[in-house]
Amino acid sequence: MFIQLLGYHFVHNALWAGAVAAVVSGAIGVFVVARGMSFAVHAISELGFTGATAALVVGIDPVLGILGGSLLVGLVLGLLSLRGRERDSAIGAVLAFGLGLGVLFLFLYQGYATEAINLLFGNIVGVSDGQLRDLAIVGGIVLVGLAVLYRPLLFSSVDPEIAAARGVPIRALSVAIFLLLALTTAEAIQVVGVLLVLTLVITPAAAAQRLTGRPGLALLFSVAISLASTEGGILLSLEKSWPTSFFITTISFAFYVAARLYDWSRGRQSRVSSGASLTAQALE
Amino acid sequence: MDHLALHFGERALFEGLDFELERGELLAVLGPNGTGKTSLLRILLGLLEPSAGSVAIDGCPPRERCNRLGYVPQQRIFDRDVVLRGRDLVRLGLDGHRWGFGRFHTEDRARVDAALSEVGAAAYADAPIGRLSGGEQQRLRVAQALVADPVLILADEPLLSLDLAHQRGVVDLLDARRESAGTPVVFVTHDVNPVLHSVDRVLYLAPGSWAIGTPDDVLTSETLSRLYGTDVDVLRVRGRVVVVGTPDDQHVHHVENGH
Numbered sequence: 001m002f003i004q005l006l007g008y009h010f011v012h013n014a015l016w017a018g019a020v021a022a023v024v025s026g027a028i029g030v031f032v033v034a035r036g037m038s039f040a041v042h043a044i045s046e047l048g049f050t051g052a053t054a055a056l057v058v059g060i061d062p063v064l065g066i067l068g069g070s071l072l073v074g075l076v077l078g079l080l081s082l083r084g085r086e087r088d089s090a091i092g093a094v095l096a097f098g099l100g101l102g103v104l105f106l107f108l109y110q111g112y113a114t115e116a117i118n119l120l121f122g123n124i125v126g127v128s129d130g131q132l133r134d135l136a137i138v139g140g141i142v143l144v145g146l147a148v149l150y151r152p153l154l155f156s157s158v159d160p161e162i163a164a165a166r167g168v169p170i171r172a173l174s175v176a177i178f179l180l181l182a183l184t185t186a187e188a189i190q191v192v193g194v195l196l197v198l199t200l201v202i203t204p205a206a207a208a209q210r211l212t213g214r215p216g217l218a219l220l221f222s223v224a225i226s227l228a229s230t231e232g233g234i235l236l237s238l239e240k241s242w243p244t245s246f247f248i249t250t251i252s253f254a255f256y257v258a259a260r261l262y263d264w265s266r267g268r269q270s271r272v273s274s275g276a277s278l279t280a281q282a283l284e
Numbered sequence: 285m286d287h288l289a290l291h292f293g294e295r296a297l298f299e300g301l302d303f304e305l306e307r308g309e310l311l312a313v314l315g316p317n318g319t320g321k322t323s324l325l326r327i328l329l330g331l332l333e334p335s336a337g338s339v340a341i342d343g344c345p346p347r348e349r350c351n352r353l354g355y356v357p358q359q360r361i362f363d364r365d366v367v368l369r370g371r372d373l374v375r376l377g378l379d380g381h382r383w384g385f386g387r388f389h390t391e392d393r394a395r396v397d398a399a400l401s402e403v404g405a406a407a408y409a410d411a412p413i414g415r416l417s418g419g420e421q422q423r424l425r426v427a428q429a430l431v432a433d434p435v436l437i438l439a440d441e442p443l444l445s446l447d448l449a450h451q452r453g454v455v456d457l458l459d460a461r462r463e464s465a466g467t468p469v470v471f472v473t474h475d476v477n478p479v480l481h482s483v484d485r486v487l488y489l490a491p492g493s494w495a496i497g498t499p500d501d502v503l504t505s506e507t508l509s510r511l512y513g514t515d516v517d518v519l520r521v522r523g524r525v526v527v528v529g530t531p532d533d534q535h536v537h538h539v540e541n542g543h
Contacts, residue, residue: 034367148383155380158368162428165329165355165438166381209367213412218367 005238010125017127018230020139021187022200026226027146028184029205030219031177034157038202039088040077040178043095044185045197047073050098052119052189053105062119063131067138067186073098074182078175122193122245124234135190138183145180153177154215191230192245199245200226203252207259225255297323298494301337303487305436305468310458310482312499313472315489316530321472324489325438328470329353342435354429354437354467356454358444359422364414370424371409374399377428399431400424403457419450426457437461437469443478451478458482476503477524499525 005011032041051069052062073094080090106116118126127135146153155163156173164170181201188197208221233248297320305311313321326332327339330346344350354377362368374396379386400409403423408416413424422442429437437458443451459482461467471479476486476499486502488495490511495502502508503525508516512530519526 030367147385150385151376151380151382155376158362158366159373159376159380161357161360162355162377163380164331165353165357166377167330167349168381209365213367213369213410215367215372 002239010127011234011238013127013129013132014124014234015231017132017135018124018191018234019227020132020135021191022226022230023223024139024142024184025188025197025200026204026223027143027219028177028181029201029226030208030215030222031146031153031157032181032201033205033209034154035177037177037181038198039091041181041185041198041201043077043091043098044070044073044178044182045189045194046095046102047098048182048185048189049119049194050102050105053102053109053116056109056115057105062115063134063186063190066189067183069098070182070185070189071179074178074185075175078178118193119189120193120195121243122189122191122196124191124244127190131190135187138187142180142183142187145176149173149176158215192248196245196249199249199252200230203249203256204229207252207256210259210263225252229255298489301487301494303496305470306484307468308462308466309468309484310462310479311468311470311485311487312476312479312483313470313487313489314474314476315494316491317474319489319491321489322440325440325470325472328436328438329355351436352432352434354432354434356422356425356429356437356439356442358441359418359425359446361418362414362416362421366412366414368413369410370405370413370416370420370427371396371400373413373424374409374427374431377431395431395433399427402430402460403427419446419453422446422450422454423457426454430457430461433465434467437467439469439471441473442471443473443475448478455479455482480523480525503527 032038048066048070051065051067051072053065054069055062055065076094077087077091080087109115152163152168153173153176155166156168156170160170184201185197188200192199204225205218205222207225208218211221212218229248229252232251233244233246236242236247237244301324303311313324315321323332327334328341328346330349333347339346341351341353346353375388375392377399378392378395397406400406403426405420405423405427408420409424413421416424425442429439439458442454446454455478458469458471462469471483473479476483480499483499485496486499488502488508488511490508493511495507495511497507503518505516505518508518508527508530514529514531516527516529519528
């Protein structure tokens with residue numbers, strides 16, 4: 001059964017689509033985590049939902065709606081370039097309003113409830129060849145964007161004050177990262193759904209930052225964890241026909257817990273050894 | 285040559301400010317809050333346009349960024365979880381403003397290593413920066429400022445919240461650089477005492493007026509009384525400068541954090 005399914009074209013498409021979304025999400029995730037933008041990811045994703053429901057109402061491809069909704073919110077949040085608590089509350093306000101609109105659009109659409117469920121929780125098996133091509137193009141744009149912006153983005157994420165002093169265009173970078181994030185979110189929504197985007201964008205990067213202090217290596221770990229979770233989740237859902245998103249979130253969460261345990265045990269070891277050397281000094 | 289010419293006329297803060305930095309000079313910028321110490325640094329960094337006058341660093345306006353500037357900020361502790369090693373922080377000072385991933389040439393690596401050992405941070409250069417002490421982080425900041433071989437170093441309260449040993453460490457690092465490469469330093473501080481033995485000249489910014497000169501010329505009861513327009517006493521207590529009687533009296537705490 002499992003081996004048979006692997007021969008189907010739709011399964012190949014699902015695996016490729018998952019791979020594209022996973023690589024892009026894992027890569028941007030390290031910057032999102034470094035800049036404390038988790039809540040913004042959630043907001044952009046929910047507004048993607050609003051965009052999708054609006055698209056359903058007017059009868060166009062919901063993917064275009066997702067892109068439109070998340071890009072609009074990404075642009076607004078990027079231009080505001082708020083920090084700290086003000087950003088938190090502004091995002092909360094925008095998010096709630098956007099979801100309210102989404103509820104209205106769903107009501108007006110009166111179509112199949114499965115459309116809504118698919119948007120919220122993902123539906124990877126329905127990816128067509130055309131959609132896969134679009135996913136790859138958008139994913140390519142994000143990866144090229146991240147590669148070009150890599151150093152100034154890292155600089156302004158970890159050390160904004162000095163980066164500004166060195167002439168790094170902080171505000172333009174903030175807009176750029178939000179727009180790239182919006183594109184990424186639109187990709188991830190098609191795999192894991194609006195509500196579970198964080199499992200690809202945040203969880204792998206959060207796990208990776210527990211494993212290494214090297215920025216480049218953290219990016220690779222994050223991509224690897226995101227990829228392993230997505231592909232593993234899709235394969236498991238072929239074997240046992242539970243929802244794909246459940247498996248993906250479970251695997252990526254398992255990586256996160258394992259990374260925290262690893263970090264904790266390493267910290268304990270170094271504390272124990274420094275404690276031991278202190279004792280040794282005291283005895284001398 | 286490391287010559288600067290400054291000329292401003294910013295209405296509320298300072299007017300007609302005019303000085304040149306000598307090779308290897310340490311200029312301490314002193315004065316109470318709100319007199320434009322940080323604005324002056326921001327002008328030198330090219331982040332703020334003076335309302336009148338012009339600045340040239342090696343004959344080039346700061347906005348054009350044709351010169352490498354080293355910047356040492358106030359100590360702000362890094363997040364414990366930030367994914368960055370001391371080595372990465374220093375490297376960002378070299379090429380963090382450039383686009384792309386960048387290939388890390390052996391030559392660049394050697395410069396980062398040299399800057400790390402110059403400040404004595406080689407031992408902890410590969411540890412996550414968020415898990416280092418405040419003093420260690422500030423040493424790495426100095427290495428980050430030095431790595432690009434700057435023509436001018438700007439320091440904004442770099443000793444704040446450091447203990448005395450680490451304060452002396454940072455000042456010694458800057459002194460060594462002035463000695464070895466002749467790089468001038470503009471050092472903004474509210475407390476001159478930790479750098480007093482290194483200071484060549486003092487720029488004192490008071491509300492609406494300023495004075496520049498050697499510490500012995502500027503840090504006197506006469507000069508500061510004239511600047512503030514009220515009676516101010518400058519005392520020398522065991523080699524330390526204590527200013528008493530400024531309108532906001534923020535200098536009184538010099539007495540407390542001294543020894």
